[in-house]
Amino acid sequence: MDFKELFESFSEIPDINQGGNCYQVAYQYFTNKRGNLKLVHGLVMGQGNLEGIRYNHAWVEDGNTVIDKTLPQKFQRMSKREYYKIGKITNAFSYDQEEVLEKVIETGVYGPWEKVLIRNKY
Helix, strand or coil: CCCCHHHHHHHHHHHCCCCHHHHHHHHHHHHHHHCEEEEEEEEEECCCCCCEEEEEEEEEEEEEEEECCCHHHHCCCHHHHHHHHHHHCEEEEECCHHHHHHHHHHCCCCCCCHHHHHCCCC
């Protein structure tokens, strides 16, 4: 994986995904697919304009593959190991289909659902 190319590609993120709608995007992908997927919420270390800021983010995991539909097309699938390394992921919470349904019914939102993420400013 060419990390420099990935960081430079952030300017190519579609406008629809630049408004902080990762929770909705990940939820919609997760609920429209079948399999042993996990919806994941966690803290990511920002790059580019967000460098140095730890912000809330959501993505989907299929085994050892991360699917992040908020990234440019060619980076939407990558190994979990690479994704966690690039994003310096912390406080990752994964949910299966049943848990997602319970959380959405309980809270009425796509996320975040965990206190450590709710308390995060970004």
